[in-house]
Amino acid sequence: MADGDANNCSFDFEDPTTSQLLQAINGNYASTTTLVAATILSIITFIVFIEGEIFVCRKIASRRKVQLSFIMGIYPVFSATSLISLYVPRASLVARFTAQVYLSVSLLQFVMLITGYFKTRDNMQRLLKGSILPLGSPPLLIFASCCLPKIPITEENLLKIVRTIKAAVLQVAVLKPILWFVATVLWTNGSYKPGKIGLHEPFIFFQVASLLSTLMALNGIIILFRLCKEPLKKFKITPKFFTVQLALVLTTTQSILIAIFISAGVITCRGPFGARMRGSYIDNLLTVVEMFFFNIMATIWYRRTEGNVDPEEQLQRRYYAQLSSTYKVDPAIQIALGDETDVMTSLTSETSSRTLDSNSNEGIVKPLVIHSADSNGKVNNNGSHYVVKIQDNQPESNDSTDI
Known part of the structure; x- marks a missing residue:
C-alpha cells in the first residue's frame, strides 16, 4: 500500500x-x-x-x-x-x-x-x-x-x-x-x-x-x-x-x-x-x-x-439428594426404606400409641416386616428382610424393640 x-x-x-x-x-x-x-x-x-x-x-x-x-x-x-x-x-x-x-x-x-x-x-x-x-x-x-x-x-x-x-x-x-x-x-x-x-x-x-x-x-x-x-x-x-x-x-x-x-x-x-x-x-x-x-x-x-x-421437579430432586446424603452404606436400603429418620420416628410413635392404648392385648408380639431391595431399587420379596417386633405393654421393666 x-x-x-x-x-x-x-x-x-x-x-x-x-x-x-x-x-x-x-x-x-x-x-x-x-x-x-x-x-x-x-x-x-x-x-x-x-x-x-x-x-x-x-x-x-x-x-x-x-x-x-x-x-x-x-x-x-x-x-x-x-x-x-x-x-x-x-x-x-x-x-x-x-x-x-x-x-x-x-x-x-x-x-x-x-x-x-x-x-x-x-x-x-x-x-x-x-x-x-x-x-x-x-x-x-x-x-x-x-x-x-x-x-x-x-x-x-x-x-x-x-x-x-x-x-x-x-x-x-x-x-x-x-x-x-x-x-x-x-x-x-x-x-x-x-x-x-x-x-x-x-x-x-x-x-x-x-x-x-x-x-x-x-x-x-x-x-x-x-x-x-x-x-x-x-x-x-x-x-x-x-x-x-x-x-x-x-x-x-x-x-x-x-x-x-x-x-x-x-x-x-x-x-x-x-x-x-x-x-x-x-x-x-x-x-x-x-x-x-x-x-x-x-x-x-x-x-x-x-x-x-418445574418446582415439583425441584422438590423431587432435593428429596432424593437428601436421601443420598442420609444413606452412605447401602443404596438398596435407601430406595426401599426412604429416610431412616422418618421410619424410626413412625415406629416410635406407633409404639407409644400402643403403650397408651388400654384396650390393646398385652403380650402380643406383632412383627413389622420391611423388605430389602436389590441394586436396581426393586423390592425383593424372596430375599432377606428386616423384622421389627413390637411388644405391647409387657409387665417387665425392660421394654425394648428388637430388630
Whole structure:
C-alpha cells in the first residue's frame, strides 16, 4: 500500500482485505488497542457461553435444554460474526447474514420455551382462561391502543391466539434470511452497498423491510409476554424476555441509525477509512461490547435451575439428594426404606400409641416386616428382610424393640 493511502479515505465503498487492513492500522495505537479489546471481549463471551451450556446440559431436561441453548447462543454468535467483520471487512455481509438467520431461529425457540412452561394444553387453558389480551401492544400497535379492543381469553380462542403469535414470529424466521440472502447476492454483483442511503440504493429498502419484519415479531412476543407474565411468574420470564428484546432491537435498529449518521455527516472520513467503513467498524465494535454485557445478563437468568425447572421437579430432586446424603452404606436400603429418620420416628410413635392404648392385648408380639431391595431399587420379596417386633405393654421393666 502506498504511503499516501494512509492519509486519504481509500477504504470507503471498497472493503479492504485483512492484510490491507492490518497494514493500514499498523502503528495506530488506538485502532490496534480497540481491535485487541474486541477480541478479548468476544473470547470471554464465548467462554462464559460454553460454561453455561455445560451447566444447562447437565441440569435441565432435554427439550427445554435445546431451547435454552439456542437462546443463550444468540450473544456469542453475534459477537463472533461481528469480530469476523472487524478482521475481514469483505465478509461482513455474509457474517451478518449468518447472525440474522440464527437470531430468527432463536426467536421461535423462545416462543416455544414460554409456551412449554405450561407443559400441557389443558394447563395453559386453565391458567390463561379469563385473562385479557391487549391488542394495542408496542411497538407496532401502541398508537392504536385506544381504538383496538381487548379480547378476553376463552378455551375456544386461546389456541388460535397462540398460533397467530407463533406465525408472527415464524415470519421473521423465514423473511429475514431471504432478505439477507438476496442482499448478499446483490452485494457480490456490486449492486448492494451497505450503509449507502439513496432513492436508487437497495440498502435502505432491505433495512426497512427487515425492520418491519422484526417489529412484527417483537409485537407478537410482547403480546405473549404480557399474557403469560403473571401465570408464569415462578419461571422468571421478565428478565429472560428483556435480554432477548434488547438483542433483537439493537441488532436491527443500530445499523439503520449508523447509516443515518453517515448520511448526516456525523460519522465522517478519517483516513484511511471512509465514512461507510468507519460506520461499519463502529457498528461491529458496539455489537461485540453489547453482546458481552447481554451474555452476562442471559447467563444469570438462563444458567440456573430456578425458573427453568418445574418446582415439583425441584422438590423431587432435593428429596432424593437428601436421601443420598442420609444413606452412605447401602443404596438398596435407601430406595426401599426412604429416610431412616422418618421410619424410626413412625415406629416410635406407633409404639407409644400402643403403650397408651388400654384396650390393646398385652403380650402380643406383632412383627413389622420391611423388605430389602436389590441394586436396581426393586423390592425383593424372596430375599432377606428386616423384622421389627413390637411388644405391647409387657409387665417387665425392660421394654425394648428388637430388630
